[in-house]
């Protein structure tokens with residue numbers, strides 16, 4: 363059976379034009395997807411049953427046993443951490459926040475190690491963004507700063523920018539100018555009209571130089587700024603100023619580099635400056651397919667987008683203190699529930715060591731790096747394949763992922779609701 | 791020799807995110823990209839192993855040349871190998887310095903550990919499916 367308009371639950375582009383052929387409970391072909399989508403839909407490497415570490419061996423256990431033991435661990439903990447959430451749908455994320463509230467836990471999502479600094483900057487100076495549809499139909503200048511879409515968001519260029527014709531951009535490839543700014547050459551910088559190679563850690567200074575030029579203070583710019591020549595800075599500023607509609611996208615190359623949230627603030631302020639001359643917008647290239655959704659769901663329930671601490675009975679938010687890496691590094695949490703993410707792979711070693719020290723429970727369809735650190739793992743259905751739910755695209759547009767067949771695994775929502783029910787009953 | 795380590799996403803690493811016990815994931819995550827002239831200088835060839843040390847820790851990786859890298863800079867795709875040498879310090883932002891870790895690199899004959907043995911070193915128990 364061929365199913366059309368399938369949503370890809372891999373990256374923040376959340377492409378909704380895939381055609382997937384299904385035979386029973388197996389995906390047999392995928393059309394329109396990129397390499398990452400093909401791997402996601404055609405790969406079938408799931409953990410078969412819940413597993414528990416008993417001393418030096420792993421044993422298979424039932425779902426009931428796994429959920430009951432998870433509840434007991436979380437109820438017994440003084441400072442549980444509920445981490446992940448970006449690889450599941452909004453309905454399950456919402457149960458997660460309620461669970462954190464009755465447990466008095468910290469709940470954090472993967473923004474903490476991707477666009478958390480972008481959120482901090484947006485909280486300071488706002489977000490002059492727009493939807494990807496606007497970019498596709500209008501943008502004639504596109505900037506990718508600290509982002510490598512060819513590798514991380516493979517269809518971003520073909521669906522929204524370089525290779526995609528729009529209503530006002532009939533011949534996009536010729537009409538749109540692409541500027542790539544990065545510390546190294548990448549596949550994306552190879553296809554740029556202008557590539558600005560910045561010294562590592564030099565982004566803040568280069569953004570400031572561009573702001574000065576756009577402001578008309580170009581005479582103070584020295585011959586080179588962090589590896590970029592004065593001539594190139596003026597050329598880039600000129601391209602941006604003469605755009606009819608400019609779209610600035612930034613990636614973790616900017617949020618993780620020295621300066622972090624201040625880099626993003628500077629980029630937003632450059633966008634503002636450019637908007638005195640023309641129309642310019644700025645947006646983060648969100649990584650996980652529903653990381654934006656985790657920020658939305660956390661915010662509408664608790665008031666804060668990530669790193670929310672319910673230990674005081676009310677929501678408290680202080681990134682740097684209530685963020686997962688800091689909590690794990692300080693060896694503060696005494697139990698951790700990981701949902702739909704892989705901190706074992708993506709957190710520094712000291713955090714992985716603490717996850718191995720405390721009871722860590724993982725709810726995830728696949729064996730990943732965290733599996734080796736966990737005490738229990740509960741496999742679930744894959745959202746967008748055998749589970750459905752709402753996700754938010756990187757520009758904040760909600761899209762409902764589809765269920766392609768009825769499999770044998772429960773989804774995140776079913777498992778979390780059972781867990782919540784046990785915890786709620788115990789808490790009274 | 792001293793180098794500056796950058797980490798980031800790659801399509802190869804992305805293709806194997808749901809098969810992290812697979813040897814191909816290990817290759818994608820445990821490869822360090824270096825400028826070919828730097829490789830000559832420390833006398834390693836493509837596929838040779840190197841010990842990469844930072845103030846936080848050390849890990850053995852295999853080398854691959856990348857002409858796009860400036861001399862003195864190296865790149866490892868994000869994942870458990872890179873995170874063995876990235877500091878957990880976040881400077882009050884919640885975000886570690888994934889992009890600028892000073893490291894030293896020297897050739898070694900030691901093997902590149904599998905993902906599960908790397909986690910075993912962190913106190914975990916390998917799960918082989």
Ligand code: SF4
Nearest residue numbers: 370373376377396517
């Ligand atoms: S670009 Fe992202 S959402 Fe689109 S098909 Fe590729 S992985 Fe899926």
